Amino acid sequence: MDKRELGTTGLQVTPLCVGTSPLGNFPSQYGYEVGEDQAVETVLSVLGGPLNFMDTSNNYGDGESERRIGKALAEAGGPPPGFVLATKVDPLPGSEDFSGERVRASVHESLERLGLDRLQLVHLHDPERISFEEATAPDGAVQALVDLQQEGLIEHLGVAGGPIDLMLRYLQLDVFAAVISHNRYTLVDSSAEPLIADAAxxxxxxxxxxxxGGGxxxxxxxxxxxxxxQPASAQVISRVEAMQQACQRHGVPLAAAALQFSLRDERVxxxxxxxxxxxxVAQTTALAEHPIPEELWSQLLELAAEGRSGVGL
Ligand SMILES: NC(=O)c1ccc[n+]([C@@H]2O[C@H](COP(=O)([O-])OP(=O)(O)OC[C@H]3O[C@@H](n4cnc5c(N)ncnc54)[C@H](OP(=O)(O)O)[C@@H]3O)[C@@H](O)[C@H]2O)c1
Known part of the structure; x- marks a missing residue:
């Protein structure tokens, strides 16, 4: 897979990145259990495959995602050359402490679980959990990340979260090299457009x-x-059903269109x-390459346009 520049970091990543919240075992979010052996096998298949980018977080499965990735990394003898592993800082499960001190502890936990001595990319995760003022205070989460970067424990900083206006505010700080938005640049909801333009x-x-959209x-x-x-509105479900029918008429899996909606945008x-x-991994790369006729795109983009101002997330 041709790689893309990760902003100005100098890192190059595949346009597909492996998300690891389900493999941390997160039944309340995804509706099924994932055992450790299956998770480790999944990570090993990623490390030996065509994708060079993986995303985790301190709190996926209360740390289980990082632990399982660490186990697979140990079995594989470390990340392959050029592999980029990103994680995120979080409060302790069940706690609301997202102070600078907690951010430092979160990074040290991640290093230990992953078996690494430095982290390439660390995102401030879901900062909507605290106020912008708290996060940017002198003893707050953002300053702790900047200090950890200066100390050499983190190479690059990112911010990852939901509310678009808040993400735009964090980018204005000029300390983040990357931003993650979720569920807001899809066939259903494309309200991340202003953030994509600002990041570019x-x-x-x-x-x-x-x-x-989580599945x-x-x-x-x-x-x-x-x-x-969260339960989708009747309106969202009927739009997705209409997309599904349009895809069926053209013999295209809905998933291929959903994935390529994002992949075809060079700003992503x-x-x-x-x-x-x-x-x-193989299923996803096949979906990424599945041919989609222009006629289908014009039908899908018309249905997708209704989500430009968001679906109320
Ligand atoms: N705030 C944040 O920073 C934030 C928020 C949300 C997500 N994320 C990151 O982005 C990643 C992606 O989000 P997500 O996992 O919630 O949602 P998603 O990528 O939209 O969907 C993941 C779901 O789709 C299923 N799936 C994937 N490929 C499939 C295929 N070919 N056939 C059938 N099912 C398939 C997965 O099932 P299986 O588990 O069975 O493979 C899983 O249930 C996360 O894992 C996480 O790394 C970050």
Missing amino acids: SRGVAFLNAAPY MLVRGPQAVPNYCY ASTIVGMSTPQR
């Missing part, structure tokens, strides 16, 4: 997470009636797809 103008890498756009709204981990440095079985 700053040379910040835009990373688009959850192109399937609905790959398994179908009948199997997964949730969008962004990488699209983060959640996966927890070893077959997913």
Whole structure:
């Protein structure tokens, strides 16, 4: 797969990034269990495959995602050359402490679980959990990340979260080389457009997470009636059903269209797809390459346009 520049970091990443929240075992979010052996096997298949980018977080599965990745990395003898592993800082599970001190502890936990002595890319995760003022205070989360970068424990900083206006505010600080938005640049909801434009103008890498809205756009709204981990409105479900029918008429899986909606946009440095079985890498690269006729795109983009101002996430 041709790689894309990760903003101005000098890192080059595949346009597909492996998302690892499901493989941390997160039944409340995805509706199924993922055992450790399956997770480790999935990571090993990624490390030996064509994708060079993986996304995790301190709190996926209360740290289980990082632990399982660390186990696979140890078995594989470390990340392959050129592999980029990103993680995120979080409060302790069950705590609301997102202070600078907690951020430092979060980074040290991640280093230990992953078995690494430095982290290439660390995102401030879901900062909507605290106020902007708290995060940017002298003893706050952002300053702690900047200090950890200066100390050499982190190479690059990112910010990852939901509310678009808040993400725009964080980019104005000029400390983040990457931004993750989730569920807001898909066939259903494309309200991240202003953030994509802003990131492009700053040379910040835009990373688009959850192109399937957490599962609905790959398994179908009948199997997964949730969008962004919550019940979808009747309007969203009927739009997705109309997209599904248009795809069926052209013999194209809805998932191929959902994935390529993000991949075809050159401003998206990488699209983060959640996966927890070893077959997913091959399935995802096949979906990325599935031919989609222009006629289908024009029908889908018309249905997608209704999501430009968001679906109320
Ligand atoms: N705030 C943030 O920073 C933030 C928020 C959301 C997401 N993220 C990141 O982005 C990643 C992607 O988000 P997401 O995982 O929630 O949603 P997603 O990528 O939209 O969808 C993931 C779901 O789709 C399923 N899936 C993937 N490929 C499939 C295929 N070919 N056939 C059938 N099912 C398939 C996965 O199932 P299996 O588990 O069975 O493979 C999983 O249930 C996360 O894992 C995480 O790394 C970050």
